[in-house]
Every structure is written in C-alpha cells, then in structure tokens.
Amino acid sequence: MNSNDRAIVGLVVLGHAAVHTYELSIPVLVTVWLTEFGTTEAVIGGVVTAGYALFGLGAVPGGVLADRLGSRTLIAACLAGMGGSFALLGLTPTAPTLGLVVIALSLVLWGAAASVYHPSGLSLISTGVEERGTAFAYHGMAGNVGIAFGPLATLVLLEVLPWRVVTLLLAAPAAIGVALALRIDVDETAAVDESDAEALGSDAGAADGEPSADADARPDGGSKTDTVDSLPAFRRGTRELFAGPFVAIFAIVILSGLFYRGFLTFLPDILGGFEVFETVRIAGTAFAPDRYVYVGILTVGVAGQYAGGKLTDRARPEVGIAIAMTALATLAIAFLPASNAGIVAFLAVCALLGFFLFFVQPQYQAAVADATPAGRRGLSYGYTYLGVFGVGALGGGVAGAILTWGSPGALFAVLAAIAGTAAVVATLALRARSG
Known part of the structure; x- marks a missing residue:
C-alpha cells in the first residue's frame, strides 16, 4: 500500500471499529438502565429503538452528503457525534424521568452521527484506495473487532466503575479519532481513473436534465445518469431500484435487521434470567457470566462473517441467505428448550445463533451487488442500511413490548417467524433468477 492507502485505511479502520463498539455496547448498558431507573423493557426498548432507527435512516442522506462534502469530513463528524453522545450519557441525571430523557437524546445523537459512517467509509475506500480488496478486508476485520471486543471492554469496565464513568471513558477514543481525521491529508479520488472521472463529469450534466451522448455506453450496465446529485436523479434512481430484483x-x-435487533437488544437481560448464569463472586468482586456469554455470541460472529463471505464466491447469495435464515428460525425455536438441556447444549445453540446471525450479512451484501447495476451501487447500499439498521431498529421496540407484556417464549416465536419469512423470500428470489 502507498502512503495515501495507508492513511485512508487507518481512518476507516478506526471509524468502523468505533461505530460497532458503541452500537453493541448499548445492549450491555440496557441491563444497567433497567435496574437503575426501575423501568420496563417496553420503555427502554422504545428509547433504544429511536437511536438505532436513526442509525439506518440517515444512511441514504449520508451517502449523498459524502459525495458533496467529502468522506473524510463526514467521518470526522461521525466520530465527534458518537463521542459527544456517549459523553452526554455520562452526565445522565439520577432522576428516573429526566435520566431516561437524557439517555434518549444521547442515543438519538449517536444514531444520527453513526448513520453517515458506512456510506462515507465505503465510498472513501472505493474511490481513494488503490489496493481496494486489502482495504475492504482490513475494514471488515475492524468492524468485527468492534462488534466482539467493544462490549467486552464495556463489561470489564462496568465490573470496577460506575456506568456513567464508563461511557465517559468510551467517548475518549472518538475524540482521538476526530483529531486524527482532521490532521491527516488524503486524496479521496486517488483510485478514480481518468475514464471514471470523465463519467462523473458527464453525470453532473445528465442529472440536471441534459442526457449524455454516450449515456448507454458503459459496459457495467449502469447509465451515465447514475450519480445522485439532484432530487430528480434521486427519485429516478429509487424508482429503477425498486422496479427490479432489489425489492426482494x-x-x-x-x-434480517428485525431479527438482529430483536435478538440482541435484550439478550444480556434474557441470559441473566437463567439460573445457570447466576452472578458469582471472585476475590470479592461480582461477575455476571451471562454478559460474557453475550460477548461470546458476538465473537463467534466473526467466524460467521468469514464463512459467509467465502460462500459468496461459491454459490448464489440467495442460497446462503436461505440456509442462514432457516438455521436462525430453527435455533430461535430451540433457544429456550436448550437452556433446560444443560450448559453444553445451551452454549452450542448460542454459538450457532451468533455464527448464522453474522453469516448472513456478507450474503445480502453480495445479493445487493448481484441485483443492482454498478452505477446504482451507492444508492442501493444506502437503502440496504436503511432497511437493516433503520426499519430493522423496530425489532428492539417489538422485543421490549413482547418481554413487558408477554414472555421470552413469545419473543423467540416471533423471531423464528421473521427468520422463516426471510428464508421463504430468499428461496422465491432464487427461483425467480433461475427461471
């Protein structure tokens, strides 16, 4: 890698790890908030859903802003917003009502800030890094590190420090990241060749209603009017996406997003209800094994990500999606019975849930690439993150409501139905392509 590649990779690795560190430390904090503020899962679920929803809802406009303002600037703003939100959590009042309001505002700020990362980071790699494949590999690994070890760091700190101090400490890396992002000098278009630059220039004119003379000449199947730099271009691109196989x-x-949030948001709290995970004391310090099982589930997901990515080179992604979602539906049904079948059986089910929960992610990312022309790829991934993190955020609220007025058994039945429906859609999509 050249110096520009290394600078960009360093920035996106930091940004991606930070996003997922914060994202998956929130369920750990949920267990503390439920106890301190004496509230219900429904209330906390609604609070968390607000933040997670913005994480996805901001992805599409985030992609447009990245094109206009530059990815480095947006990544710096993302880190500043996320760090600021966790610093605000550290100032949460002890009064229950006011405290929940501050938590809600903090998570909304986090979601809005985090939403711009994925379109900005992926865009920066695709246009600025010459060794793009290696950069994407490091980027994915950094995300997995944040997914697995961010919650672990949160748990370890919570063992010895009050949760408000922990959130203040978690804000510090983001502040360092902002300083680095503003200091480094990168060429965001270093990997854009001359023909691509000319195409981008043609796009600007076409988006204003002036069709290019060679609008249909691109070999990748996209048109020269693919750049979304105006409202008409955005509407046109959206119509074209949802008129094709992308809709499935x-x-x-x-x-997938509904299952992801519905399963993870209250998982530490659910695990804490099992007798096998009763709190133990070691050298006078209380340890909650259930929280470390939660981290273990996320850690196994790293292997799932790798296996899912490798399978996309060997089979159509719809096949992998159908396999993963069928497995998740089966495991959701088996989750509670397994808790009564012994610790080994239960941990095996937990590990498989973590594996397939993340196995499916590279599968649907590959499916997006297969279902959309290259010129619409940025817009299509924006809508993908809108679906996964935006609409999918409702899974946390649904889970909270079910646990408040229903039972864990009802929650896992709903999760099984969601995963089973996704498996059916994937199977139908595969048949449509094959036919």
Whole structure:
C-alpha cells in the first residue's frame, strides 16, 4: 500500500471499529438502565429503538452528503457525534424521568452521527484506495473487532466503575479519532481513473436534465445518469431500484435487521434470567457470566462473517441467505428448550445463533451487488442500511413490548417467524433468477 492507502485505511479502520463498539455496547448498558431507573423493557426498548432507527435512516442522506462534502469530513463528524453522545450519557441525571430523557437524546445523537459512517467509509475506500480488496478486508476485520471486543471492554469496565464513568471513558477514543481525521491529508479520488472521472463529469450534466451522448455506453450496465446529485436523479434512481430484483433483497434485509435487533437488544437481560448464569463472586468482586456469554455470541460472529463471505464466491447469495435464515428460525425455536438441556447444549445453540446471525450479512451484501447495476451501487447500499439498521431498529421496540407484556417464549416465536419469512423470500428470489 502507498502512503495515501495507508492513511485512508487507518481512518476507516478506526471509524468502523468505533461505530460497532458503541452500537453493541448499548445492549450491555440496557441491563444497567433497567435496574437503575426501575423501568420496563417496553420503555427502554422504545428509547433504544429511536437511536438505532436513526442509525439506518440517515444512511441514504449520508451517502449523498459524502459525495458533496467529502468522506473524510463526514467521518470526522461521525466520530465527534458518537463521542459527544456517549459523553452526554455520562452526565445522565439520577432522576428516573429526566435520566431516561437524557439517555434518549444521547442515543438519538449517536444514531444520527453513526448513520453517515458506512456510506462515507465505503465510498472513501472505493474511490481513494488503490489496493481496494486489502482495504475492504482490513475494514471488515475492524468492524468485527468492534462488534466482539467493544462490549467486552464495556463489561470489564462496568465490573470496577460506575456506568456513567464508563461511557465517559468510551467517548475518549472518538475524540482521538476526530483529531486524527482532521490532521491527516488524503486524496479521496486517488483510485478514480481518468475514464471514471470523465463519467462523473458527464453525470453532473445528465442529472440536471441534459442526457449524455454516450449515456448507454458503459459496459457495467449502469447509465451515465447514475450519480445522485439532484432530487430528480434521486427519485429516478429509487424508482429503477425498486422496479427490479432489489425489492426482494430489500425485504430480506429488513427482516434480517428485525431479527438482529430483536435478538440482541435484550439478550444480556434474557441470559441473566437463567439460573445457570447466576452472578458469582471472585476475590470479592461480582461477575455476571451471562454478559460474557453475550460477548461470546458476538465473537463467534466473526467466524460467521468469514464463512459467509467465502460462500459468496461459491454459490448464489440467495442460497446462503436461505440456509442462514432457516438455521436462525430453527435455533430461535430451540433457544429456550436448550437452556433446560444443560450448559453444553445451551452454549452450542448460542454459538450457532451468533455464527448464522453474522453469516448472513456478507450474503445480502453480495445479493445487493448481484441485483443492482454498478452505477446504482451507492444508492442501493444506502437503502440496504436503511432497511437493516433503520426499519430493522423496530425489532428492539417489538422485543421490549413482547418481554413487558408477554414472555421470552413469545419473543423467540416471533423471531423464528421473521427468520422463516426471510428464508421463504430468499428461496422465491432464487427461483425467480433461475427461471
């Protein structure tokens, strides 16, 4: 890698790890908030859903802003917003009502800030890094590190420090990241060759209603009017996406997002209800094994990500999606019975849930690429993250409501139905392509 590549990779690795560190430390904090503020899962679920929803809802406009303002600027703003939101959590009042209001505002700020990262970071890699494949590999690994070890760091700190101090400490890396992002000098278009630059220039004119003379000449199947730099271009691109096979993939990513949030948001709290995970004391310090099982589930997901990515080179992604979602539906049904079948059986089910929960992600990312022309790829991934993180955020609220007025058994039955529906959609999409 040249110096520009290394600078960009360093920035996106930091940004991606930070986003997922914050994202998956929130369920750990939920267990503390439930106890301190004496509230219900429904209330906390609604609060968390607000933040997670913005994480997805901002993805599409985030992509447009990245094109206009530059990815480095947006990544710096993302880190500043996320760090600021966790610093605000550290100032949460002890009064229950006011405290929940501050938590809600903090998570909304986090969601809005985090939403711009994925379109900005992926765009920066695709246009600025010469060794793009290596950069994407490091980027994915950094996300997995944040997914697995961010919650672990939160748990370890919570063992010895009050949660408000922990959130203040978690804000510090973001502040360092902002300083680095503003200091480094990168060429965001270093990997854009001359023909691509000319195409981008043609796009600007076409978006204003002036069709290019060679609008249909691109070999990748996209048109020269693909750049979304105006409202008419945005509407046109959206209509074209949802008039094709992308609509089935969009339904799948929404269902995947609902399962993801519905399963993870209250998982530490659910695990804490099992007798096998009763709190133990070691050298006078209380340890909650259930929280470390939660981290273990996320850690196994790293292997799932790798296996899912490798399978996309060997089979159509709809096949992998159908396999993963069928497995998740089966495991959701088996989750509670397994808790009574012994610790080994239960941990095996937990590990498989973590594996397939993340196995499906590279599968639907590959499906998006297969279902959309290259010129619409940025817009299509914006809608993908809108579906997964935006609409999918409702899974946290639904889970909270079910646990408040229903039972864990009812929650896992709903999760099984969601995963089963996604498997059916994937199977139908595969048959449509094959036919």
